Amino acid sequence: MPFAAGCAAGPDAASSGSGDGALGGNLHVLVAASLLPVAQVLADDFEQLHPDVAVQIAGAGSAALREQVLAGAPADVFIPASAVHLDAVRDEVGLASAAVVVARNSVVLAVPVGNDAGVTSLADLARPELLIGLCAAEIPCGALARTGLAQAGIEPVPDTDEPNVRALVTKLAAGELDAAVVYASDAAPSARGNTGLDAVVSLGWTAGTAPQTSYAAAVLADAPNGAAAAAFADYLGTSAARGTFAEFGFTVP
C-alpha cells in the first residue's frame, strides 16, 4: 500500500485535485479507556470521509497503552488521559508533531438511577454506611477525583478503588454502589448510545469547579501510516469532531 501510494498514485492524486486519495491502509489509534465510546464513533465518521482507511481503535488504561507503544506495538495516534504518559512516549519514541488537546473531561458525582441512598452532594462520599466507589489513585480518573475532593475538603471512604473507569461505571450502573466519582463523559446521556450506561445519573460536581483532564492527540514519529495519522489528528479538531465530543459529554477547547 505505501509503495502504491508513493509511485503509481502520485499523478492520480494530483489529477483528482485532492490529497485524500492517497490515504489508505490501517490506522492504529490507541485511546484512553474513557475515550473508547466516542473514539469508535469518530473512527466511523473518519472512515466515511476516507473510505480506504481502516481505523483500528484500541482502548485501555493510559499506562498500559504507553507500555504497548514503548514495546513497539503498531501505533499511529496515541491519545492518553494524562500528560504523564504522553511525556514518556515523546521522550522515548518521539512524536511527528506537537500533541494537540482535542477534548477535556471533568469528574462528576454519579449515582445509579433511582438514587436509593439519597445522595445529594460530594459530602455523602464520606458516609461510611454507603457503598462508595472511586477510580484507583494510580489512574488518571482516580487522581483527578482525589485532587478535586481534597480541594473540596472531603475525605471519601471508598469501598472499592477500581483499576479502570469502565469497571467502576459498570458497578455503579448495576446498583452495586451508591455513589461514585466518574468522568462526566461516563454519566452523559448520549444520543448515539453510550453503551447502555443510561442507568447512571450525574449530579455534577457539587463543590465549586470540577477538576479537568485534557486529552491530547499525538502522532507518533515512527507511525507506520503517518499520512493517515496526521489526517486523523486534524480531523479531531474539526467542528464535526468537536460536536461528537460534546455529544458524549466532553468539553472541547
Add this chain to the structure above:
Amino acid sequence: MTSASASQDANHSDRRSMRRSPQELPPWPVAILAAVGVVLFALPVVGLAARTPWTGLWTHLSSRFVVDAAVLSVVSSVAAAIVAAAVGVPLAWVLARVDFRGRSVVRALVTLPMVLPPVVGGAALLFALGRRGVVGGPLHDATGLLLPYSIWGVILANAFVATPLVILTVEGALRNLDRRYENAAATLGASRLRVLWRVTLPMIGPALGVAVVVAWARALGEFGATVTFAGNLGGRTQTLPLAVFVALEADRDAAVAVSLVLVALSLGLLIALRDRWWPSR
C-alpha cells in the same frame, strides 16, 4: 497420573521395569517442538527477571501495600482451596459414581468457570450475589450480608474459579480407582461413609493433594473474577494480582517485584508438587 497413583500394587512391577528401561532419544521433530515449548514458557520468566529492579527489591516487597496484599492473598487463597475441596470432592464423587439424567450438563456447568473469561464469571457472580442480585438482593434485605467489597467476596470469587480443577482431577482419580478395595471394605461391614473416609479418600490421596494445591495456586493468581465481584481496596480486597495490576499504572518496578514473587511462589510449588506426588521416577 491418576491411574498410576490409584492402584499402586497393580502398577508397581510395571513401573519398576520402566525405570530400568534405557534412556530413549526423541525423534528429531519431537525434540524440536519440545524445545520450542520450553522456550515459549521460559521467555516470559526471563523477561520478568530482566526487568526486575534487583537492588531495590526488598524495599518494594516490604512496602505496606505489598505486605497487606500478600497477607490477604494467602488467607483468601487457602480459604478458597478449602472451599474448593469441601465442595469439589463430593461433586466429583457424585459425577464419577452416580448415573443420573443430566449428568453431563451438571459436569459442564460446574466446570464452566475453567473456560469462562474470569471477568465474565465475576460479573455473573455480581449479578447473582450482589446487593441487587437475584439471590444477593433478598439475602441482603434479610440479613444485611453483603459479599462484594469484602474478603468473603474475594474467597468466593477465588473458589469459583478454583473448584473446577478439584472436580476434574478427583473425578478422574475416582474413575480409575480399583473398586475391589471398597467392595471388600463394604463386604466386611463398613458403612458407606466409613468406606469413603477410610478407603476411597486415602486411595485417591495423591490426586486429591495435587487437586487442592493446583486449586490453591489458581486462587492465588486469580484476578478477573476477584476485581469484578469483590472490587479493589487496599487492605480489604486487594490481593497480590490486583496490587500488581494497579501498581503497573504507577510504579512499574514495584509491579515487577511483586510479579516475581508470584512467579517464584507458583514455580516452586509446581516443582515441589512434581517431585512429591506426580509419579515421575
